[in-house]
Amino acid sequence: MLAYIIRRLLYALPILIGVNLITFALFFVVNTPDDMARMQLGVKRVTPEAIDRWKAERGYDKPLFFNDEASGSAMLSETIFFSKSVRMFVGDFGRAEDGRDIAREIVTRMGPSLAIALPTFIIGLLVSVSFALLLTFFRATYLDFWGVVLCVAMMSISGLFYIIGGQYLVSKLWKLVPISGYGGGLDAWKFVILPVLIGVVSGIGSSTRWYRTIFIEEIARDYVRTARAKGLAEAAVLFRHV
Known part of the structure; x- marks a missing residue:
């Protein structure tokens, strides 16, 4: 597992450099x-x-990538690319054009972003995988058919509809949570729960169909046939092994 993680990190490095x-x-x-x-x-x-x-004043008077007027390593370091972009790889993000510290801005906004992104990812994964396993378990039945129809219908609805509808229904009409903003501490859940709920619901359709396709392909593998041949129940084969 450790070797796999290290290998993935090494793969990510040239990708980051290329994207940069x-x-x-x-x-x-x-x-x-x-x-x-x-x-x-x-x-x-x-x-x-x-x-x-x-x-x-801001260092934009230098050449972009190569400074032919300098000598030695300064030919590469005395450039806009080095001063504005390469330093990011060592955690030095510099300052925005209006003087704000970019690293401080990232740290300030990281908390609310993670408070929404992590629960949305984890809950969405659990819901989508569970729903896809249920459809796979009842494959080729009316439950599977109407489940796929529901997923296609949810995929066809714009994410903006979920956002506006959720804000209007839950925040404006029912007044259960604030419609916008963010508060720290114990009150943060009031601002996070609606975006997380909308993120999970809006992603169920596409994620469930994708996992269902994977599971239907997976149940034809040799290890699944072996588990069934040993007498394991279909639920145990699907929900435990697959």
Whole structure:
């Protein structure tokens, strides 16, 4: 297991580097440092001197990837890519253009994001797998048929409908939880429960159909036939082994 985790982490490193390179290149193709300066200073009546001064203050006066005016390692380090992008791999995210510490902003917002993402993932996984196992257990029956129809119907509904409908019904009409915002401490559940519920419900359709397909393919494996040949009940084979 440890070797598998290490191998996956090593696979992730070149992917992160590649995504970083592509994102950086696309960003500066669309948004040049001059465009960024004009956006910050105001498009009208901005002078070239003000643009140059803004770029120099924020390190955008350097070349993007390669500095042919420098020598040695400075040819790579004295670039926008190194100062703005490479340093992220050692945890130095720098500052936003308005002066905010990006690392502090990430830490501040990480708590509410994880408070919603982790329960949504865990509960959604349990519900989808359980529902898919139930449909697989009753495969080729009316329960399986109408279960798949329900999943397709839920997949066809936009996620925005679940969000707006949930806010309107649970928060505005029933007034059970706040409609927006976030509070720390013991009151956090009031702000988290509705987004988690909406996230789980909106993902049941696609996740259940996907797991059902996997389980139906899995029940034809040799180990399943062996378990059945030993006399194990279908429920034990499906819910324990598969």
